[in-house]
Amino acid sequence: MRKPHNPDHTPGPAWCCPQGGLRLGPKTTLSRRSFLESIGYTTLGTLGLKNVSWKSLSAGVTPFPEEHLAEFRTALKVMPILSYDTPTRAHQTSWRAWGGIQTQQEADEEMARIKSELSALKKKAEFPLEFLPLSGVKDSAEIDRLKEELAAADVVIVYAAGGWLDRFKKLEETGKELIFFCRHQSGPVYLWYEIISPRYLRQHTDYLALERADYSDVVIDSQEELLWRLRSLCGWRNTMGTKIIAVGGPDAWSQPPGVVPKLVEEKWRFDIKTVSYDELGRIINEARNDTAAMKRAQQRADEYLKLSGTKLETDFNFVRNAFLLEEVFMALMKKAGCRAITINGCMGTIMPIAETSACLTLSLLNDAGYLAFCESDFVVIPAGVLLANISGKPVFMNDPTYPHEGLITLAHCTAPRKMDGKTLEPARILTHFESDYGAAPKVEMRRGQIVTNIIPDFAAKRWVGLRGRIEEAPFL
Template sequence: MVVWVLRGCLVYLASPIHQQEYVSWLRYTFKTFLLHAGVSVKDRGLATSPEEAARLVEGCNYVVAVVATGGSEELILSVVKAARGAPVLIVAQPYANSLPAALEAYPLLRGGNTALVFLDSLDPSSVGAVRKLRSAVAGLRGAAKLRSARIGLIGEPSPWLVYSRTTLEKLRERLGAILVRIEMEELYELMDRAEPSEELVERIYHGAAAVDVPRGRVPNALRVYLALRSIVEKHRLDAVTVECFRLIKERGTTACLALSLLNSEGVVAGCEADVPSTVTMLLLHTVSAGPVFMGNPSIVKGDKLMIAHCTAPIAMGRRYTLHSHFESGLGVGISIQLEPGTRVTIARFDPEFRVLRVGRGVVEESGLLSRLHCRTQLWIRLDGNAERIVEESIGNHYVVALGDHVDALRAAASILGSSLDIL
């Protein structure tokens, strides 16, 4: 599978009148801080003029701009302009009037591909500051991924998605992403030519803790997987979503296992041809660097909700079982179990990409807990009010990722010009 790597650049912005000794110390100190934060970006050097700033950010997919000194306001504006739409994270730090310069420049940039973060310490042992930078850069990378993303839409959005729809123009205007339309016939042709190996069939079948479907269904479900992989490579997609219920009607199998495997491998794949949810998956996958799960909020009660679907990534859980697809009884659906107490983040874009709703919580129960819902059921206790999902609906389908990524999503929302709505 082809992986397209984003080019991240680090630049320092300083007034030309500041002493070189201080700037050299800051660059060394910040380099050490970056290492402790686990952040890897290419150091492009120091800019003391708008011309230098423009030269340093050429060819970058995203930029970390460290405000080294005061008197650098024009340099901050120059970097953002020269980045030509590439997201920029402005990093202010506690020394040499860095924060005053950032505060003066930022009001002219807010909502324009930028986010601002202030680090109150550059001591690598400062857990809070390290976490803040790590989260902000993760959000920066997530926004950059969307700005350059190619989203594959195979077929048409499911007819019941009466609200959760977007257009090629809206996706391009709001996020900079490209929607690639692909006919179902292309998927079917690739399925007809695909032949899963016996080793792959055995690995999936015998890797399950329990199996509640005939073994013969697994190869057919894996043909969908192989066909989708081929489409992702052929069209150079960053994410894909498929009209899976049409697949059930016309081919008698489901995409559940295929989507589970793709998301386990880091290939973002959504179901029901739901583009806004697939975009949310791509963002949350990028900031979390892990598999993500798109599902239905099926029960909401106080601070608890149950999210359920048949497509959960195998790699996300401690064990998985194979079942039929919930609604149709066909194909292969997936049920996974997570450790109780696992921290998770949930998120959803509205179809206009103007609101990014997020929440953090803890998994209390998971697995196939009821035969009256999709095969993976996650009971999550949110830190906030789950009832708002019902009272202030922005549509169905929420995305789940392991870990707490709300601060990263805050930075991404700032860059994308979306309002962050925390449950």
């Protein structure tokens, strides 16, 4: 696991076609060990809509999603375990291991300390986090007795005060993600603060010898270091198995048909459901003939354009139709039981069907807590889903231009306005540039905002992560 972005940063995966100048920070690469370890496969499917009417599809859909935001991520369940020993004195021989916990009283005091720290972590976490009851173990047999508790956990934090390798081996066999916490100065020093590298990680060799753990899975003293690992694992857990609708089918920028979507299903276990444009067109036509739906779209468009910092520079009808399209997409996601959607053919195919571009619609959905991407580009979509699930904030799918002098321009037409997850940034509502049609937001991104950007590779083997700062938000 490598350290992800600060939760105060705005996330943004980078990729494909033509909002701001970004000053680059140090380049990092993201490890995929924890995120992509589980391999599975599901077949591409379709969302059955043949006999589904707009009336039945829209039943119960909240027409004002921005007023009903809720935490969309499933809580990460964490089981803390204190591994320790209470040795018995022996004459004229070494009878205790190195470390500051040697008695049951000292172990009980440490258990109380850990509980206090976990309580503080839960209050500080800005992501859904659940700690299971803390357990103390003095041998591997006691781990066997925790079978049910371990089965309920996503992650185990091993407070490695004492004990030996057999306990770690037993925990490895559960298949759970493991984080090893060792004390140096935050309390009684732990045995494994001294020996976790040579004894466990390197297995008495000069090289990392484990498949399921590496140096980044060890935390010394720092609660902040512990928190970001839990945050990233929460993002990973919520990303694996994502169900997503692909209007017009899944695709990948400049890649052979089908290859990348299949790879995404294998690596990330994505469940991709296709909605054909024929079905979408039929549903939009039915929605357009729904007086109540059109009235809602008109009302919401009027209210949106009255928001502070919002300037209309295209035809109002495009904006109204974008709100109708948003309600259609919300209904489709409800039908599929998901909160993610992407559109193939957004540069042309959808425009005569929706009588607008999809740009503003996708921006609205992202601000409302959904995951909405243009182009059905599954090279980059997993990065966007992961960043949103780590940060709990909207992501900006963008096209990186050629970097120069530490500056890179990130361009696209679907930027959310709540880039920090809270504040609605000013925006000009224009036409989509390439078509000069529809409604697209030109978001005036805040200068000085720190952002995290991910550039995925086509083969899903190595991602490049960079931290940057918004320097300006120019207009093409």
